[in-house]
Amino acid sequence: MQISLRDRFTGSILGVALGDAYGAPYEGGPLERLLWRSLGLFKPGTIRYTDDASMTLTLIRSLIEDQGVHQDMLALRWAAAARWSRGYGPSALRTLKRIRRGADWRQANIHDYKDGSFGNGAAMRVAPIGLLFHHALERCDEAAEQTAVITHAHPLAIEGAKLIARATAHASDNTPPVAIVDALQSAASAEPYIERLAIARQMLDEPVDLPAVRQQLGRSIVAAESVVTAIWLACSHMESTFEQLLQTAHAIGGDVDTIAAMAGGIWGARRGRASLSSNLLERLEDCEAFEHAAENLVALHLQFLESD
Ligand code: AR6
Numbered sequence: 001m002q003i004s005l006r007d008r009f010t011g012s013i014l015g016v017a018l019g020d021a022y023g024a025p026y027e028g029g030p031l032e033r034l035l036w037r038s039l040g041l042f043k044p045g046t047i048r049y050t051d052d053a054s055m056t057l058t059l060i061r062s063l064i065e066d067q068g069v070h071q072d073m074l075a076l077r078w079a080a081a082a083r084w085s086r087g088y089g090p091s092a093l094r095t096l097k098r099i100r101r102g103a104d105w106r107q108a109n110i111h112d113y114k115d116g117s118f119g120n121g122a123a124m125r126v127a128p129i130g131l132l133f134h135h136a137l138e139r140c141d142e143a144a145e146q147t148a149v150i151t152h153a154h155p156l157a158i159e160g161a162k163l164i165a166r167a168t169a170h171a172s173d174n175t176p177p178v179a180i181v182d183a184l185q186s187a188a189s190a191e192p193y194i195e196r197l198a199i200a201r202q203m204l205d206e207p208v209d210l211p212a213v214r215q216q217l218g219r220s221i222v223a224a225e226s227v228v229t230a231i232w233l234a235c236s237h238m239e240s241t242f243e244q245l246l247q248t249a250h251a252i253g254g255d256v257d258t259i260a261a262m263a264g265g266i267w268g269a270r271r272g273r274a275s276l277s278s279n280l281l282e283r284l285e286d287c288e289a290f291e292h293a294a295e296n297l298v299a300l301h302l303q304f305l306e307s308d
């Protein structure tokens with residue numbers, strides 16, 4: 001079956017939002033879960049998304065407004081949109097608040113940690129870059145890095161973002177799962193990613209072993225301990241339903257929403273919107289906004305293709 005570009009872009013962005021929103025209630029310990037469940041009650045019947053999907057949406061809007069990555073504008077837009085109640089990482093939120101108060105992102109991003117944050121926050125929001133530049137992987141890398149460094153200056157956070165962007169790009173080109181991991185293995189340069197991608201590749205040939213996934217690929221908020229987990233999750237569930245992907249994300253545990261968001265973006269780019277169930281979509285907060293943004297991203301992609 002032929003899947004259109006529009007179906008792949010909307011599938012990917014809705015995949016990020018669904019993974020995030022349906023993963024959030026399962027993240028962290030009992031107190032955190034209780035908090036998310038009670039926040040979810042604000043809009044009866046809707047499943048609330050968190051920082052992952054919020055930053056993804058703002059990134060798309062910024063790409064459209066600025067006709068590509070404009071780091072200073074993007075930093076201001078992310079800072080303006082940041083809300084504590086969306087569950088931002090502590091350092092990321094402080095960085096965004098500093099930018100909101102007038103600090104240059106080039107200073108704000110190294111205030112808490114001198115080498116910058118190595119959290120997975122740069123990778124969780126990067127799917128739009130993979131979609132927009134899926135025809136030009138070097139530009140994809142460059143743009144992924146430009147968006148990452150605004151809040152996550154650490155080389156491991158940047159490489160994590162590049163890998164998720166490339167995985168999304170390959171998936172949107174209909175690359176089969178095993179070939180996606182092979183391609184990422186050739187692209188990776190930092191030891192933790194090279195090692196974990198080799199393990200993930202091997203895991204694709206074996207029955208699912210969740211304790212091994214948790215232990216060897218990781219499930220934390222650190223990029224090096226969640227990016228490859230998400231890539232494995234998407235690739236190992238490429239022929240399954242999105243609900244099955246979510247179930248495995250819940251079973252892995254840890255940073256469930258962000259792992260599911262990263263995986264959802266990759267899965268949706270290959271499978272397309274038509275493979276997402278309306279049951280899940282109906283309850284997603286602001287579903288139309290994600291869909292509309294993804295459609296605008298298709299138009300920008302086509303515009304870039306024409307001018308190349
Ligand atoms: N040195 C020590 N600890 C660090 C360093 C470092 N260089 N970098 C990060 N950490 P943050 P995120 C630790 O705040 O990556 C949300 O739920 C430190 O404890 O940049 O944007 C998102 O949805 C820091 O607070 O957040 C993600 O799921 C933490 O890593 C998740 O949180 C996270 O880094 C991470 O988002």
Ligand code: MG
Pocket residue numbers: 050051052255257258
């Ligand atoms: Mg998260």
